[in-house]
Amino acid sequence: xxxxxxxxxxxxxxxxxxxxxxxxxxxxxxxxxxxxxxxxxxxxxxxxxxxxxxxxxxxxxxxxxxxxxxxxxxxxxxxxxxxxxxxxxxxxxxxxxxxxxxxxxxxxxxxxxxxxxxxxxxxxxxxxxxxxxxxxxxxxxxxxxxxxxxxxxxxxxxxxxxxxxxxxxxxxxxxxxxxxxxxxxxxxxxxxxxxxxxxxxxxxx
Numbered sequence: 001x002x003x004x005x006x007x008x009x010x011x012x013x014x015x016x017x018x019x020x021x022x023x024x025x026x027x028x029x030x031x032x033x034x035x036x037x038x039x040x041x042x043x044x045x046x047x048x049x050x051x052x053x054x055x056x057x058x059x060x061x062x063x064x065x066x067x068x069x070x071x072x073x074x075x076x077x078x079x080x081x082x083x084x085x086x087x088x089x090x091x092x093x094x095x096x097x098x099x100x101x102x103x104x105x106x107x108x109x110x111x112x113x114x115x116x117x118x119x120x121x122x123x124x125x126x127x128x129x130x131x132x133x134x135x136x137x138x139x140x141x142x143x144x145x146x147x148x149x150x151x152x153x154x155x156x157x158x159x160x161x162x163x164x165x166x167x168x169x170x171x172x173x174x175x176x177x178x179x180x181x182x183x184x185x186x187x188x189x190x191x192x193x194x195x196x197x198x199x200x201x202x203x204x205x
Contacts, residue, residue, distance in 0.1 A: 031187040053203065106156075107204040109145040110197050117194065123183050129176035132183065135190050139163050142193065156203075159193045 103109075116135050121128035143163045146156035153160055166189040170182050179186065197204050 069111050103144040103148040104141060106142070106145045106149050109138070109142040110193075110204045112189065112192065113142055116190065120187070121183075123180040126176075128180050128183070132176070132179035132186055133174055135186055136174065136179065139166065139186075139189060139193065143167075151203075159196050162189050165189075 047123070112134075116131070116138060117133055129169040140163075143160060146160055147153045166182075166185055169185055170179070173179075
């Protein structure tokens with residue numbers, strides 16, 4: 001009786017020990033399987049670029065390299081603004097120069113000279129300052145127009161010679177008393193230029 005109980009006890013104890021060994025072996029096998037599966041998943045994600053950070057671009061190793069394009073674009077924009085501002089300031093600071101008119105056309109200068117044909121004065125009466133001064137001025141402007149004309153001064157040789165002779169005689173003195181001394185020369189030159197122009201209608205019409 002005691003032998004059978006001891007045998008059963010021994011047998012029961014041996015079964016339990018075998019069970020415990022089998023359980024521990026199963027645990028180790030399961031844990032190993034989990035470790036292997038985890039390693040395989042990690043390798044797959046690394047090779048395919050997956051994982052929670054797979055879509056996030058890698059940050060540059062040099063932060064200055066990431067800032068360089070932004071700083072360069074900012075500098076270009078600032079330089080462009082500075083150039084535009086300098087151009088506006090320069091334009092605002094430049095005085096607007098009025099163009100200097102050139103000599104009048106021959107026909108225009110002659111038209112104003114013709115307007116004096118109906119006028120005259122009496123030397124010594126005190127009414128010659130305006131008239132003689134105006135005729136002298138009109139002849140001067142006609143002389144300049146003829147010399148600047150596209151036909152060239154050679155085309156106006158006669159009137160230019162007559163006006164030069166008058167200007168040499170009168171000089172720069174435009175006082176009334178001085179002009180009265182040359183009354184005949186001034187009026188005669190005016191009438192002579194008018195007669196020449198009448199014979200050259202293409203120059204004044």
